[in-house]
Amino acid sequence: MSDSYALEMRQITKRFPGTLANDRVDFTAREGEIHALLGENGAGKSTLMNVLTGLYHPDEGEIYINGRRFRFNSPGDAIAAGVGMVHQHFMLVPNQTVAENVILGLRDVPFRLNGRRIEENVQAISEQYGLPIDPRAKIWQLSVGEQQRVEIIKVLYRGAQILILDEPTAVLTPQETQGFFATLDEMRRQGKTIIFISHKLDEVLSIADRITVLRHGANVATVDAAGMTKPELASLMVGRPVLFHIDKPECKPGEPRLLLDGISALDNKGLTALNRLSLTVRSGEIVGVAGVAGNGQRELAEVICGLRATTGGVIDIGQNNVADAPPIVVINAGVAYVPEDRGAVGTAPNLSVAENMALKAYRKPPIGSGLFMDRRLMREQAAELIKRFDISTPGPLTPVRKLSGGNLQKVILAREISSNPRVIIAAYPTRGLDIGATENVRNILVDERSNGTAILLISEDLDEIFALSDRIAVLYEGEVAGVVPGEQADRDAVGLMMAGETPEAETAPAVTTPHTEAAPS
């Protein structure tokens, strides 16, 4: 027994019908250590952590905490053993208070709740770890960053010694991330063991002490973070060398292709989602839309594509105002849409790859003629696209629901790009894709830009925005808080704008508000 490890997982194997999610994985973590767990989607990170938190029972393998063997039959057992997890999708009850969420599920709380005592305890923990929070606030009133604090307090309140953080920075602005890292440092100093799941290599290298990389369910390496480089980590994750640099030819913007002028719209709850938003995208340029999720990104994409009614403003796609025009008019005007929800909006899951690829082309010759479709031509064209976009599928007749996320996205891109669009609206095009597929999708977008297409790129991944965009528009509460040229963009300035703060005068030169933006030449 090696007692020096706070946590030792040995030879963990977990099978699901048809897949081997964890294949004899060894994983160890020390006291006072931040241990990053890296891996592509489907590499088995979540499964391993669900085993550790008692949600899944491993088919084989053993778990030791401080040298003592544990068998977890439920999440309650893992909590009792000092394991706590901060989930990526927060496990907070929205209409209950911070304090109520913190004590939920605890057995040693008296039958009759003593509100004040609980609030004081929560306050104490929040001060000890530098996690400011109002214990009486309801969860739905809190920002995402604050909700994350509640999650961490919840775990600490249970006396967790081992904390698992599942992609904790995915929802934070750069500034919030800095504050969050300070918290992690503090917890490390106090001797906690922290397991940090992420796919952001820069973050992992800056905060972690050791790194474990999973690939295809197996542990391929556990290394000290010091001395590792980004490309080394990436090739461990993917299993082959990865190029981080995107070859992007110089931007030669042409005529404006997409003009939004004073667009307003409501969200699904009837609240203002877009507030007199103005933006221009020109031929041959990628305009990145940055912003914290929920600041109007989804509504922006939907409004342009005719999927959401406007309450004011003009959308010009090189012809007339298409605001509130039906989607078919927008499509015919040359707008391609890569939607956020690939499974439900982007594709019809039970239709074949070939049918999904023809979902735009079927109306017109050569595939469509009157009531009929040339199915053989459809298959042939699909086969070509499968080759051109390097889609791995058993064949053109396979239902797309059987494809992985990356290949599904390539099917959508193949359909949209083969329609020779003038404008592409790409919403979160690489969300959830692994490194290989992400690289692919980004290259496809850059190629389209070289062909003179105007591209509006909505993404929550700031690295992606910075890598691809010629100009960056920051969205805050449905307005464009500022537009920054891509190559001079300053992360801090963008981060501040994402948080709704106007950049100060010193950082301002690179920023123009959309209304004073010089008309394209």
Next chain:
Amino acid sequence: MELALLVNLLAAGVRSGTPILFATIGEIFSERAGVLNLGVEGMMLMGAMTAYGVAYGTGNPWLGVLAAMGIGGLLALLHAFVTVTLRADQVVSGLALTFLGTGLSAVLGAPLVEIRSAPRLPNFRIPFLADIPVLGPIFFDHNVVVYIGFLLIPLAWFYIYRTRPGLELRALGEYPAAADTLGINVIRQRYFYVILGGALAGLAGASLSLAITPLWVEGMTAGAGWIAVGLVIFAGWDPVRGAMGAYLFGAIRRLPLDAQNLTFFLKNPTLGYFMNMLPYLFTIIVLVISSREAMRRRAGAPAALGVPYVREERGA
């Protein structure tokens, strides 16, 4: 003396609202846990029939009450198995339960219809309190089940809002995944509250056949179970507001009987037909309004109401 008639009406409202009260609070527990049970009407009927039969057979009305709660809980267990374990549609399962309860109680209860002599739950006039003018007769001169109802209201409220298990109950219907990750057994607790809801529906039936209208006839609940289902929404899943609604509906259901003596109605006999419609009209209005999704959301429905809980598992 119109005041005496009004006092009479309100007292009758409290009395005949009591079965609705039990059913409503039971359904609040079930729905707070995330399980919609539309079988209330069926469970009430089975409860009423069982209570009457057992009370007649044993000569002890309290055994009848226990049996009714047992049969209500048993039917609810069936609903829990179908919706929580098998994850079937809660609306379909609940409706089936109502059909089952209505039909089964009519068949099994047929021999009881002729019997008029089953023992009843006792009336109890609370000394001193009952002598208070107006309030006394309205609240303190009733059958014991009415007082049980009075006790249940603050108990349910306290349990839901001020206790540890109550907090877990509220989390269960809002975000079961959160409860699960914190070591709360979602499945077991949902079973518990669905069965509790059924037992209270059974009690509602027993209070009807052993106290409020002490006899058994087929379909004697006359939609009271449906009113309870609708009231839960109007009450915003709050037992105190649910109780007030139950008493109000109790009064409305009594209106056709008690209002006949008001001079106003004696002059306009055709109004009587309209009065007879009232309880049914209100039931329909309540159900129509409360079945609207938007209405439910605004009233503060538990977010996970009607959604079976599945711990995220992968597989073919």
